[in-house]
Amino acid sequence: MPKRTIEDSEQGLSKAATYKRQSRARLDEEGRQREKENNKLAARAYRLRKKLAQQGQAAEPGPSGSSQAASGADVPPLPPVPTAESTSPAQRVGDASATEPTSGELVPPPPLPPPRLPSPPPPPAPPLDSTSEAPQLADTNPTEPAFHEDSLPPPPSPGPPSQSNSAMPTRLDLVEGVLGVQVSQGSKTIEWKDGPKTVLPYLPVLGKGKVVNALQVDRAYVNDLARLPGSMLGSNNMAYVPKSTERKALVSQIRDHLAEGRTVVLRDYGNVDDFDFSLKGLLEEFGCFPDRIIQAHDMRKRASDPAHPHVQVTVGEFMKGVTDTTQARVALDFPLSQMGLPDPLHKLDDGISVGFNQTHHVVDVDGSDLPPDTFLVGSWGLLHQAAIMTYPHHDAEGACTWVMPYNGCKIWTCIKVKTRFDRKELATFLAKLANRENSMSGFGDDVECETAYLYPGDLAIMPPGQMHAVYTPTASFCRGGHFFSYDALHLTEQSRHIDKLKGRYVTNQQHRGTLETLSRMVIALPIISESKALYKRSIVALCGMVVYDGEYRSQQTKRQKSDCHEQAKTMAMKVLSHLGITTPTDYFKFMEDPEVDRSFKGESLSVYDLLTEFRSFD
Known part of the structure; x- marks a missing residue:
């Protein structure tokens, strides 16, 4: 080949390399500008949500019995919105093709939707029995929304809104400080339908000569859950009650909501600002000594043997594992019997405040054979490592349940069965709902799901029998307890009867x-x-x-x-x-x-x- 031709080729390659570098630099700059604009949009969307929440608090109460009144918060009237029956399944659970960002991009948050109105009664369902085939469910491993492999600068992270009845998430980045610290760097991240970004369950193990995710089933389930709608003011399934409500009215409103099957959320109700998520913090706040023995569920063991995930560890060992990315554990058996519902909400506990307090001279407890958990169930702790999926269930024995995170976040999805089944059919349906192999979106119009994002100090109170799934994206400590209410015992009865039929599938620890x-x-x-x-x-x-x-x-x-x-x-x-x-x-x-x-x-x-x-x- 002539020398001139070789030189020309070398110059051509050099020019191509230069052009490639310039193109990459231009794309990087465009990406940074687009990211900056999207962060501005995220901040603007948050301010709009906050302003709407403040306007809802300041507005005159709606008429009695309206969806505004049912929410426990005063919100301005809004135009009608489509019901579950008038929207397609893709619209209800989030059309991935319409909402997913392309890899590496940030997209502005969706516009604030109006509250959903109560759906009309669903048509009767065909009967089910204990031998019925499982319903035709959607693919349990749907196409995932776009993941962001690279660590992106977090969007603005404002403090909680001043109004305590806001239904919107207050922190949009739940990845920073978790990925590569509490969960392996190999984990993917996902943007939930209402904005928060979290890691997905990931536990690396060696399988067939390569590293695989031992929590792939959990990951697929969380991916599906992230597509479901968040809770909004005006919901008929969740009530956001301002913490500033007068004490007597607050207790009365919560009683009514629980009796009608609604989960109640009080934003920023508990003062947990001084809590330190550490061995020292657990000792100072709750008297939990490092050598205290607790029973934990190991997610690696659960993945291979769901019925036997238990391991025995000390509090000190558990806390050391919080930053061990080769394990994932949660401690549920963590009594804190010295504590209870914060004042004045302890009045909701009729089992103790009336049942025991008013009858101790009628039926003496001295010499009686009371099971210890009669009182231990009133207050307990939940200690989680990051990226833990708790599958759908209802809490045992038909008790009301309250929870309050002290740090981190709980992504709490409440599930309402819309189709009217008889009790045997309902128990069979709930057992299928609790099966981790069945994606939530696959149940279609039979269920209605809403997700609440609970941050430190937020208090959620569930009625008896409330089916719920919980994702814990960050290592955290959460306090909670069970109680009985005279007003909600009709729901207690239903829940306990279902436990008799299908308790091994639909509930957790017995009492x-x-x-x-x-x-x-x-x-x-x-x-x-x-x-x-x-x-x-x-x-x-x-x-x-x-x-x-x-x-x-x-x-x-x-x-x-x-x-x-x-x-x-x-x-x-x-x-x-x-x-x-x-x-x-x-x-x-x-x-x-x-x-x-x-x-x-x-x-x-x-x-x-x-x-x-x-x-x-x-």
Whole structure:
């Protein structure tokens, strides 16, 4: 080849390399400018959300019974929005083709949608039984939204909004300080439908000569969950109640919401600013010593053997593992019995404040064989490493449940079954819902899901039987507890009956002190003055759970015992007889009436005069 031709080729290659470098630099600069503009849009969107929340707080209350009133917050009227029936499944769970950013890009947050109005009653569902085939579910590993492999500068991270009834997430970056620190650098990240960006479950293991993700099933499930809609003000499934509400009204509103099956959220309710997520912080705040033995669930073990994920560790060992990216654990058995609901919400706990406090001279606890968890269930802690997926379940024994993060974040998805099943069908459906192999989006119009982002100090209170899934994207400590409410016992009854049918699939840890608590709540009925409202379906449910207690024994558990059960049973039978319920058939026909909404607590009822004879305890 002539020399001139070789030189020309070398010059051509040099020019091509220069052009490539210039093109890459230009693209990088365009990317930085686009990122800067998107961060500005994110900040602007947040300010708009905050302004709307403030306007909603300042507006006049809507008419009684409206969706605004149901939310527990005063919001301005909004135009009608499409119902679940008028939107396609892709619109309900997020059309990935329409909303996903391309790899490496940031997109502006979606415009603030108006509150969803309650959906009309769904059509009857075909019957299911214990042998029914699983519903035709969507692919359990759908196409993932775009992941961002590279660490991007976080969008503005403003503090929590000043109004405590905001439903919007207040922190949009939950990756910084987690990726490469609490979770392996090999983890992907995902942007949730309402804005937050988190890591996905990832635990590297060596398989067939290459590194694979031991938590691939968890990752696919979280990916699907991230497409679901967030909770909005005006929701009929979640109520955002301002923490500034007058104390008596606050307790009353929460009681009503729980009785009607709504989860209640109070933003920034607890003062947890001084909490230090460390061994020292756990010792100073809760008296948890480093050598305290706890039982943890190991996600690596759960992936291969879901029924046996348990490991025994000390608090000190667990906390050392928070930054060990080769393990993923969560401690659920963490009693904090010295604590309870923050004031004045402790009044919601009728099992303790009425059931035990008002009857200790009627039925002496001295010498009685009370299970320890009768009182331990009232306050406990949850200790999580990062990127832990807790699959759909409802909490055992039909108790109300409250939780409050002290650091990090909880992504709390509440699941409402919209289709009207009978109890056997419902139990079968919930067992399928709890199966980790079934993606949430695959259930379509049978369920309605809403996600709340709980940050330090936020308080969430769930009604009995609330199906929920929780993703914990950052290592965190969360405090919570269980309690019983006279107003919500009709939901307690339904939840406990489902536990009898499918408890091994749909619930978590069992509790042994429920019968004792419910029995004392019956014994307290003659003491309760008429100033405290009681409701027919809830009281019938309470009495039925005491009289027919064998019908509420969860799967794989022994029959509970109570020293005061027989005394309570006599009172309960008199109440039921007074209401025309004298047989088990009468009772279950009343509780399962298909014409009555399951969340209806019933008409006002007074049993004060009826039980006069029991007011003398000689």
